[in-house]
Amino acid sequence: MELRVKVGRVEDMEKSEPVSPTGQYFNSSVLSVSVMSVLEFENPIDDSSSLALINNVFLPINTRFSSIMVDGKDGEKHWKRVEVKVEDHITVPNFPKGLSLKSYDNYFNDYLSKIATNPLPQTKPLWEVHIIKYPTSNASGSVVFKLHHALGDGFSLMGALLSCLQRADNPSLPLTFPNFQKSGKVSDPEINKRLIPQALSGAINTVLDFGWSVLKSSFLEDSQTPIRSGKDGVEFRPINIMTMTFSLDQIKKIKCSLQVTINDVVTGMIFLGTRLYMEATNDEAKNANATALVLLNTRSIGGYKSVDEMVQNQEAQIQWGNQFGFMHVSLPELSRYEKSLNTLKFVQETQSVIKRKRNSSAVYLTGMLLESVRKYRGSEATAGYIHSTLKNSSMTVSNMIGPLEKMALVNQPIKGLYFMVVNVPQSLTVTIMSYMDQLRVAVGMEKGLIDPVKFKICTEKAFNMMFNAAVEPR
Structure with missing residues (x-):
């Protein structure tokens, strides 16, 4: 059964916001840069709640996740709200069964290279999720978020990703991050x-x-x-x-x-x-x-x-x-x-x-x-x-700064994470x-x-x- 996410009333979908200059630079005929974030799981992945998670948590974070980039009447590009068919953004690849971890490492690396070089379609919102249910040397399974750089920089996109996660020890408590604030003024006579x-x-x-x-x-x-x-x-x-x-x-x-x-x-x-x-x-x-x-x-x-x-x-x-x-x-x-x-x-x-x-x-x-x-x-x-x-x-x-505590995605502990800028x-x-x-x-x-x-x-x-x-x- 198809799941279509209604992102707003019809009149809301007609509204649009200008794409920032940097967003236009990163999604042009010259450049098309994306960010891939990889989550590594301690245990085999259960993806039964993936559609609901994207619908209820990921999409509401920012309207750009439910928008496409279009040319406006003023000659500048705009974000236009659209109806999102969530399953079109999720891919679960099939690898051969019963291989060694080293072989799965090779399959995983080749798959990352493939999705890194494949452009994101401009006819739907500029993101996709890949759920790899095969073990590697680093994890029992992995989830890869590919997000176009036009949506935001690493700070914005990582914040969106972390919003889908919770603390593994206590989901009711917020994740915390290292404090890199500058110290206060120092008294110095010189x-x-x-x-x-x-x-x-x-x-x-x-x-x-x-x-x-x-x-x-x-x-x-x-x-x-x-x-x-x-x-x-x-x-x-x-x-x-x-x-x-x-x-x-x-x-x-x-x-x-x-x-x-x-x-x-x-x-x-x-x-x-x-x-x-x-x-x-x-x-x-x-x-x-x-x-x-x-x-x-x-x-x-x-x-x-x-x-x-x-x-x-x-x-x-x-x-x-x-x-x-x-x-x-x-x-x-x-x-x-x-x-x-x-x-x-x-x-x-x-x-x-x-x-x-x-x-x-x-x-x-x-x-x-x-x-x-x-x-x-x-x-x-x-x-x-x-x-x-x-x-x-x-x-x-x-x-990028990551959390101090171990994270979990729908109670599934995350062993490690990293990101890569591609294209x-x-x-x-x-x-x-x-x-x-x-x-x-x-x-x-x-x-x-x-x-x-x-x-x-x-x-x-x-x-x-x-x-x-x-x-x-x-």
Whole structure:
């Protein structure tokens, strides 16, 4: 029997809201970027309540989940409410029965690559759910949400996903998240003496960073390396998605040793692992020009609220959308940090570069530039500029905050979760997400170019080098 979800009265369906500029960039003839979130379950999946869950919990979160993107009379795109046939958005694949976990790993990875490259149909709301009822090395079953980036950024989409979940220990209690709010003002008699030099430094950094960002987006292209093929249409090529898990306690020890942030440690680990991979693949290319786009959340809030606040609170609803920026960060060279005793300097240099770039307004000037291009040349031209920005760099790094407690979906415990941004014109994408006391790193890489096993070995080697150097007595 068909289940059709009525999302409103007929007159409500005729109403529409404008698509944000960023939403139009991400769903254009030049770009069509999506986010895949993977939930890993401890036990075999019971999907008997999936239709009701999507109908009663997922769809009401935001009207965009019940809308399609259409061209408006004003020439701009709009979200138009439609009637949703839920089962058209759910897929339950069939794999051969009785295989080994390694074989199911291969089937699962191939399936992820397939749905990553398949475009979402524009004739229905831009999301889909895949329920994989076969075990892998990481889970007894998995659920994959694929959501178009035009619907919102990682913060918005992850908030929507978490709204469908509960605490495994007590569903009546809300999920909680690490508090990354900035501390209050610090009393410092020397603070006024530092304000002017910091303001001057920030102004200089803004000019340099913004100028370099424009050049990188327009003319300066990274070299072809073991992590960048530089091919046209790389976003349509098959990918491998590999994940790694690291202990947050160990990362915090490195953090305390260097007196930096967790993000600094993780970014340094990713950069060092990438350089080690480049060296292991082609020694001559180990220090080739390689630039990463590090994504930043530009919201005025420091972290997640509770799930209820994120969905129902007016402030949280205002925060919905694509509110982020990016920084061009060159990967530090490897030659100066070959010895294990000096590996922490690699992290410190990474932290220094990112800190300097944060002390500038280049991210906001880039946003103003994109708006100017949109105003005078249109959304398609702006999407082309963003495509060039991505294609000319070597990799993207983004991170999300996950809950502190174990989660469950309809009383089914979730062992792990991660996400991946797909259909990006790059050969390498790295995403990071915390969950309980672990950090999950997912790596999307162009199939046939980057070796997943070797890249994992190099990244884990980088982490071990950093940890050993951090805990050694000085």
